[in-house]
Amino acid sequence: MKLTKEELEILYILEENHRLSTGVIAKQTQLSEEKVEEIIKKLEENKVIVSYPAIIDWSKVEGQENVIAMIEVNVTPKRGVGFDEVAERIYRFPEVSSVYLMSGAFDLSVTVEGKSLKEVATFVSEKLSTIDSVVSTRTHFILKKYKHDGVIIEGKENKDRRMVVSP
Template sequence: MKLTDKELEVVEILSKNARLPLETIAKMVSLSIEETEQIVRKLEEEKVIVQYAAIVDWRKIDGHEGVTAMIDVKVTPKRGVGFDEVAERIYRFPEVKSVYLMSGAYDLSVVIEGRSMSEIAKFVSEKLSTLDSVISTTTHFILKKYKHDGTVFEQGDQDKRIVMSP
């Protein structure tokens, strides 16, 4: 889908902050509120804008820290459908947050979330590795998030003053 310059501007603005009021976005792109609303509606209908989501730092909420793992999956593609069929079987599990087709040593990268490492281990051993097309898996646990979807987590109280020397 080819977007106009104004439509592209709206997409870029919403991708950075989807909570901006329509009036503010309209001013930023020099359009009327009605024109901006039509662009947003079109982008939603065409599934260019798929969903609006909040980025949450779960570590700050007691009892909800959870565990995130990235799993490299080597699979045997099926004739006629390639990797799509096994990817669909994987992304239908509720624990799975993302599935990507990758280049390199592994075919799929799967991101899952669970309450504990043992819950993720159980998912890998009982659900993921038992799928017919899955040859092997390598699980990586995320220990700390520094930046996610362009948002930096906890920069700390760094001194942001410019250093001056005589």
């Protein structure tokens, strides 16, 4: 899909902060508010904009700390559907937060979130490994998140160190 300069600019803006009002985006892009709304609607309808999630540091919320594992999965692809069928079987589980088809030593990279180590381990052994075409799994638990989707979780650089007024 070929986008116009304005559409691309709006994507850049939303990727950085999708909570800006259309009024502000209109000013930033020198477009009318109606035009901005129209562009956003079009991009949503075409699934160029898929969703607007927030990045949340759950480790800060008492009682909501979760366990995340990244799992390398080897599978046997099926004739005609390749990896898509098994990927779909995996991504339908709500515990699974991402599934990517990878080049290299394994096939699917699967991210699983759970309330505890046990919960994730149970999911891997009882749900994931038991899928027919899954040959093997290697589970890596995330110990700490430093940067997620381009956002530094807790950086030293967020502080403005500039003087209040300068020439």
